[in-house]
Amino acid sequence: MRVEIWTDIACPWCYVARARFDEGLAAFAHRDQVEVVHRSFELNPEAENGTVPIIDAVAAQYGRTREQQVAREEQAAAMARSAGLDFRIGGRVFGNTFDIHRLIHFAGTRGRQNELMDLAFRANFAEERSVYDRRTQLGLAVEAGLDEAEAHAVLDDPNAFAAEVRADERMAAELGASGVPFFVLDRRYGVSGVQPAEMFTRALEQAWADRPAA
Template sequence: MMRVDMWTDVACPWCYIGREHFSRGLAAFAHRDQVEVRHRSFELNPQAENGTVPIIDAVAAQYGRTREQQVAREEQAAAMANAVGLEFRVGGRVFGNTFDVYRLSHFAGTRGLQGKLLDLAFRVNFAEEASIYDRETLVGVGVEAGLGEAEVREVLDNPDAFAEEVRSDERLAAELGTGGVPFFVLDRSYGVSGVQSPEAFTQALERAWADRPAA
């Protein structure tokens, strides 16, 4: 098996698109059935308070942009998402940190449901513009992914549950020099960053596969 480690933040529009591009690139890879995808946690804004500040205003202030400039970036992301069949609404998301989302994702991973939960979280955030920082929304995501409601609430009620798993992913990202997401490591050797095309992902997978040590 060849492993792909994928760092994303559910709050990141480029991760939403990059995941889909990678999925398409993987689908075109001849050895796709021999690839294990490992989802890794990353918080772009770990110190952010979960609240009601509109994402456009918060990110514009964070990066010194005008509101109009940030809206244009959102519209650019929406166009890229729409081009690969992803729904993306502009303007309704709020700002926060995704620590609890990733804690829950690691719990979902113990049931083989991590990828599904993250797919749903991305959809809820970008296509539905429901707040992934809202407890009840996140409970609904967990249940839709196939987890029991009581166990989802138990994980979310305990701030230490799966916290170390999230921190471990983030420490590894820091050790690798990862400054942003999406970020992919193929076969523990090849780093691919940003929203690459599906074809670029396929080519990177082929290169990593060809360079694997002989058995």
């Protein structure tokens, strides 16, 4: 069975939902027969990298006050901590995730996609390091077990794995996903948003039971 997961490294709800999915998958009896494929989704594809605090940028984007956005950050932080994740508030900046998505696709060709995604989410939310910075991206790639020269070549070539990122985004649109996190089980069932681990387990069980007969 295949599970496809659309996320964005800049999305706090994806950070939490991914951990809860992993917990739900661990409780699934057939977990060893589940292939997990990570798909790209950009929440802000037109964003430019800079130094604008994420709280101010997102508040302006959605017409919220700064206080309202801080409250949402605190809500996300509480959910993350309940899932055993660290989450800091106030130090992240707004940026474009296209390059880190390209790098994640490259990591998939080397069997290190999960490792890089874990490190990128942690760097962004637990450490408040800029995942938009080239040096940070290369450091994460090396820490994930990728060859530094190869990772550098991918980042230096704007076309490297760009088509794969765009294909994921088109696929998300075709499936009706307007936001993330978004989970698709065997192209038959969809689960969106931050759900309890138990719900992910039930969804996996349902999808497994409804598989076409061999």
